Every structure is written in structure tokens, then in C-alpha cells.
Amino acid sequence: MGKNLNVLMKQHPKGWVTEADFEVVERPIPEAGPGQLLVRNIWLSLDPYMRGVMDPGRSYLAKLGPGDAMIGGTVGEVMTSDNPKFPVGCYVVGNLGWRGYGVTDGVGLVKIDPALAPLSTWLGVLGMPGVTAHYGLMQIGKPKEGETVVVSAASGAVGGTVGQIAKIKGCRVVGIAGGKAKCDYVVNELGFDACIDYKAPDMEAAFKDATPKRVDVYFENVGGKIMEMVFGRLNSFARVPLCGIISQYNLTEPEGFTGMRHLLVNRATVTGFIISDHMPYWPGAIQEMAGWIKAGKLKYKEDVAEGLEAAPAAFIGMLAGKNFGKQLVRVGPDKL
Structure with missing residues (x-):
């Protein structure tokens, strides 16, 4: 058998x-046992x-x-199979991690249709x-309709x-992103009404100008100072889907949160969520978004x-x- 590249967390x-x-190590390509299948990874998703x-x-x-292998979402081709749900040659999306080949019993795998959209999109849009x-x-x-929606990390997946x-x-949509190139993309390609460059010295003044009716929905991806700024512009009964706080992940002492008063005064709702808790929701959402892609209403960008x-x-x-866009790793070719 050939070699199977793996990326481990060394420390x-x-x-x-x-x-x-x-640490990058080479190991033998594993063999699938009874009820299992061997998948050759083609794409790896990198996520916060x-x-x-x-x-x-x-x-x-x-x-x-x-010494553990890094985890991550993957798209791959089934190479050998003793599982009738996943025949040889079909494509699957799963969580086989940072490796070239993986063996699985099929739990958590989803067979995908490469004719519906490019393979890489099954890890992104x-x-x-x-x-x-x-x-x-x-x-x-x-x-x-008519509300103001603000999105941080607006050029991301x-x-x-x-x-x-x-x-x-x-809705009126205002993005927040880092740098002119990303902001231009968000407005000119994705169709946002405005985008604030958080690296610019006049960020807070520009954000106030871009939200004349304040903020009804804030989709939070970054945390920290940007979150503080947006919370100061919330409308009464605003809703905040709390998806991530990427600005804090590498800090040994995270920046403090002082915006509780804004939540109280505006009776805002902040809801943290993890999408893996809502698996029954996925098929309908994917079907609707695939239709929007086909109709040209939903665009995406990939960084490979x-x-x-x-x-x-x-x-x-x-x-x-x-x-710039969804971060992916091309592990191998679509077909050997």
C-alpha cells in the first residue's frame, strides 16, 4: 500500500x-474492515x-x-467499501480530518452529488x-424586510x-471586514449595502454613518472591540446570533466584555449556537441555497x-x- 500523509497536533x-x-507524518494507507469504507480525501476544510x-x-x-490527528471536514472519493450505502466511486462529505486517506464505518458521512455543485462547495457554501x-x-x-443586518468577518465563508x-x-446589510480589497468584494461582488474596514482609523464613525437606523440583527463572528462597537448601536429587541469570536481564540487573556448594559437597555437577545446540534435542518437549507446559487443570487469565494x-x-x-473567502486545502485530485 502507499503512504498516507497525516497532520498531527504536536503540542x-x-x-x-x-x-x-x-507535525506532518507518513503512515500506511489503512485497510477497511467489515462494514467499513476507505475514503481518499480530496478537499479539507479549515475552520476557526x-x-x-x-x-x-x-x-x-x-x-x-x-500526537492526535487534527480534526476537520472533508470531501472525498470512496476507494474500497464493505458498506452498501457508500459504493466505490461515490463522493462523500464527512469529518475524516487532516489526512490523505481515512477509514470509517459511514456514521456521519453524507453522499453528495458532484453534478449539483463543485465538490469544494460541500465544505463551504x-x-x-x-x-x-x-x-x-x-x-x-x-x-x-427593511431591517438592518450587520455581519462581522463579512468576506468569509x-x-x-x-x-x-x-x-x-x-434587508439593509452592512459588513465588517479587514482591508479595502475585502470590503470592495463584499459590496461590489456580494451586494452588501456597505462594508466597514475595521483596520481603518475612522472605523467607528464610518460604522455609525452606515447604520442610520441602528442595528436590528448582528451576526457575530469575531468578538472583542468590534462586538463592543456594534452592541452600542443595537436597536430595541435586536437579535444577535453568536456564531464565533475569532479575535479571541489566540489570546491568553481574552479581552473583557463591557457591553452588558446595551443588552439590558435594548432588551436584546444573544443566542450562541453550534450547527451540529441541528442536523435535521441541513437538507432543506442546502436545497434552498443550491437553488440560489443556480439562480445567481448566492456567490462564494474560495481560498485554496x-x-x-x-x-x-x-x-x-x-x-x-x-x-479571502472559504479556506480550503486541496488534498488530492478529483480523480486518480
Whole structure:
């Protein structure tokens, strides 16, 4: 058998993740046993939640220990199978981690149709990030036509989808992103009404100008100072889907939260959510978003790193906001 590249967490990071916290190793390609299947990974998703499992503290996911393989969503091709649900040659999306090949009993795998959309989209706009955006906005944000929706990390896989859905629903949409290029993309390509560059010195004044009717829905992806700023502009009975706080993940001492008064005065609702708790919601959301893609109403952007060896650097760059669009790793070709 050939070699199977794996990326392991070598040690728990101390503050910011570095490439020294990872180790790339070669192992034999595993063999599938009774009821199992062997999957060749083609695409790997890199997502902010992975930073949390690298720390030894409490989280909603199982923690990694030194020497454990990094976890992550994957799209791959079934190479051998003793499972009738997943025949050889079909494509599947699952969580086989940062490796070239993985063996699974099929639990948690979903067979996908490559004719519906490119394989990579099943880890982005039609995968976990897309469904996260759809659920968080529609089920927690509950946007109404004419309301103002604000989205942080607006050029990312989740944020970009949130804003486009809000526009489809007739809202005024204001994004927050880092740098002119990302803001231009958010407005000119994704159709947001405005985008605030959080790196600009006049950020707070620009945000106030962009939200003349204040904020009805704030889809939170970053936390920290940006969250404080937006909370100061909330309308009464605003809704805040709390998806992530990426600005805090690498801090040894997270920035404090002082915006409780805004939540109280405006009787706002802040709801944290994890999309894996809502699996029955996925099929309907994916079907609706696939229709929007086909109709040209929903666009997406991907940032692709080539090869598993490039995954650690790409992951670190994503946490620092260097990616532009959904961060992916191309593990191998669509077909051997």
C-alpha cells in the first residue's frame, strides 16, 4: 500500500498557533474492515473552531492531545467499501480530518452529488459554513424586510453567505471586514449595502454613518472591540446570533466584555449556537441555497492551499484574517 500523509497536533499552542505546534507524518494507507469504507480525501476544510480543540480547556468538542490527528471536514472519493450505502466511486462529505486517506464505518458521512455543485462547495457554501449562516440568520436573527443586518468577518465563508441571504430577504446589510480589497468584494461582488474596514482609523464613525437606523440583527463572528462597537448601536429587541469570536481564540487573556448594559437597555437577545446540534435542518437549507446559487443570487469565494503540508500555514493565516473567502486545502485530485 502507499503512504498516507497525516497532520498531527504536536503540542498544545501557547497563545498564537505556530507551525511548530504541528507535525506532518507518513503512515500506511489503512485497510477497511467489515462494514467499513476507505475514503481518499480530496478537499479539507479549515475552520476557526479547530483552534478551540487545540487547547486543553472545556469546549463543545472533544479535545486533542499531543500526537492526535487534527480534526476537520472533508470531501472525498470512496476507494474500497464493505458498506452498501457508500459504493466505490461515490463522493462523500464527512469529518475524516487532516489526512490523505481515512477509514470509517459511514456514521456521519453524507453522499453528495458532484453534478449539483463543485465538490469544494460541500465544505463551504453548501456545507457547514453555509448551513451555519442560514440557520443562524433565519432561525435566530429572524430578519424582517427593511431591517438592518450587520455581519462581522463579512468576506468569509459564513459572513459572506449571511449577508447575501439577508439581501435576498430585503434587508439593509452592512459588513465588517479587514482591508479595502475585502470590503470592495463584499459590496461590489456580494451586494452588501456597505462594508466597514475595521483596520481603518475612522472605523467607528464610518460604522455609525452606515447604520442610520441602528442595528436590528448582528451576526457575530469575531468578538472583542468590534462586538463592543456594534452592541452600542443595537436597536430595541435586536437579535444577535453568536456564531464565533475569532479575535479571541489566540489570546491568553481574552479581552473583557463591557457591553452588558446595551443588552439590558435594548432588551436584546444573544443566542450562541453550534450547527451540529441541528442536523435535521441541513437538507432543506442546502436545497434552498443550491437553488440560489443556480439562480445567481448566492456567490462564494474560495481560498485554496495546495497539499496537506500547506495546511498548518493556511490555518494560522486564516486565524489572522489573511484568507479571502472559504479556506480550503486541496488534498488530492478529483480523480486518480
